[in-house]
Amino acid sequence: MPAPEWLATVPGVTREEPLARHSQFGVGGPADWFAQPRDVESLTELLRGGADAGVPVTMIGAGSNTLILDNGIRGLVLRFADRHLRRLDDGAVELGGGCMMPRAALDCARLGLAGLEFGIGVPGTCGASVYGNAGAFGTEIADVLTDCTVLTPHGESVVLDGAACGFSYRHSRLKDQLRGHVVVSARFRVHADEPAGVRARTDAIQAQRKASQPYGVRSLGSVFKNPPGDAAGRLVEATGLKGRRHGGAQISTKHANFICNIAHASAAEVLTLVELAHDEVMRRFGVDLEREIIVLGEPAAVAGSAVP
Numbered sequence: 188m189p190a191p192e193w194l195a196t197v198p199g200v201t202r203e204e205p206l207a208r209h210s211q212f213g214v215g216g217p218a219d220w221f222a223q224p225r226d227v228e229s230l231t232e233l234l235r236g237g238a239d240a241g242v243p244v245t246m247i248g249a250g251s252n253t254l255i256l257d258n259g260i261r262g263l264v265l266r267f268a269d270r271h272l273r274r275l276d277d278g279a280v281e282l283g284g285g286c287m288m289p290r291a292a293l294d295c296a297r298l299g300l301a302g303l304e305f306g307i308g309v310p311g312t313c314g315a316s317v318y319g320n321a322g323a324f325g326t327e328i329a330d331v332l333t334d335c336t337v338l339t340p341h342g343e344s345v346v347l348d349g350a351a352c353g354f355s356y357r358h359s360r361l362k363d364q365l366r367g368h369v370v371v372s373a374r375f376r377v378h379a380d381e382p383a384g385v386r387a388r389t390d391a392i393q394a395q396r397k398a399s400q401p402y403g404v405r406s407l408g409s410v411f412k413n414p415p416g417d418a419a420g421r422l423v424e425a426t427g428l429k430g431r432r433h434g435g436a437q438i439s440t441k442h443a444n445f446i447c448n449i450a451h452a453s454a455a456e457v458l459t460l461v462e463l464a465h466d467e468v469m470r471r472f473g474v475d476l477e478r479e480i481i482v483l484g485e486p487a488a489v490a491g492s493a494v495p
């Protein structure tokens with residue numbers, strides 16, 4: 188794609204930016220163009236410019252749920268970097284779209300605000316967590332969100348309440364009918380409580396997470412959604428694939444619904460394991476597991492090696 192002149196003039200926009208560097212998972216090829224707008228005005232300008240110039244715009248957050256493919260993403264990739272946390276007069280708390288959920292959980296505990304403790308188990312941004320209705324240990328975004336402000340692909344600001352977000356299990360309308368809308372901030376119901384008590388609940392969730400999931404190693408969270416009445420991890424484990432390695436990627440030895448980047452994995456290697464786990468569960472149990480991870484970008488011209 189010829190470099191649009193307007194992008195070359197916008198401060199902070201970089202060319203051929205390696206996205207592995209911006210993803211917790213550490214995998215992914217380059218973005219044609221990349222920027223991290225810090226406020227709504229800069230983000231609006233980039234969205235409007237992209238729409239006017241016909242340049243595709245892709246949002247990323249912390250990359251904790253997204254596999255970026257090896258040939259990267261064409262067009263303009265944006266990571267919204269407004270990370271504010273603000274108490275509002277009505278008692279709610281507002282998070283910027285770029286605020287990390289674990290940070291929000293810890294800050295709320297310090298402020299004696301209960302309700303966002305589950306955020307400690309979701310190592311991603313507020314914006315992406317609204318997009319995917321993230322949840323952990325019994326609470327999800329849909330339970331606590333009052334409303335959020337989004338920008339349309341043309342940069343118009345719209346406020347959506349919970350019903351307008353159309354939440355269901357790891358889903359919101361931002362994934363289909365409102366595709367291309369960007370979450371810039373969200374407001375959550377919280378209530379005053381003893382800081383020590385909130386912190387204790389937050390720590391308990393963190394301890395449960397450390398005990399049951401790979402920790403301190405790069406992963407994408409749950410690879411598959413849990414099918415009704417069962418657990419994807421149990422099914423993958425029952426196929427005997429726990430610990431299976433392909434190149435630098437490995438199905439976690441701790442929890443079979445996680446794939447870890449243990450040695451500079453390529454996206455192709457990760458996808459090979461995703462497909463292997465899916466196909467084995469289908470073959471053995473007749474269950475068609477649905478991916479929870481999001482795949483963005485373009486594969487390398489030469490695909491990875493055959494299924495191990």
Ligand SMILES: Cc1cc2nc3c(=O)[nH]c(=O)nc-3n(C[C@H](O)[C@H](O)[C@H](O)COP(=O)(O)OP(=O)(O)OC[C@H]3O[C@@H](n4cnc5c(N)ncnc54)[C@H](O)[C@@H]3O)c2cc1C
Pocket residue numbers: 245246247248249250251252253267284308309310311312313314315316317318319320321322323324361368369370371400401406407408409481
């Ligand atoms: C160890 C580990 C444990 C995890 N545990 C959980 C868990 O318990 N529960 C759970 O739900 N998830 C869990 N996850 C997955 C992940 O943390 C969540 O899905 C999180 O909400 C993703 O945030 P992110 O910023 O990393 O998003 P990314 O992976 O960067 O992006 C996800 C999607 O959001 C879109 N997006 C990004 N920013 C915006 C925005 N501002 N507006 C609109 N769309 C946007 C992107 O285009 C992409 O499609 C876990 C992940 C890991 C690595």
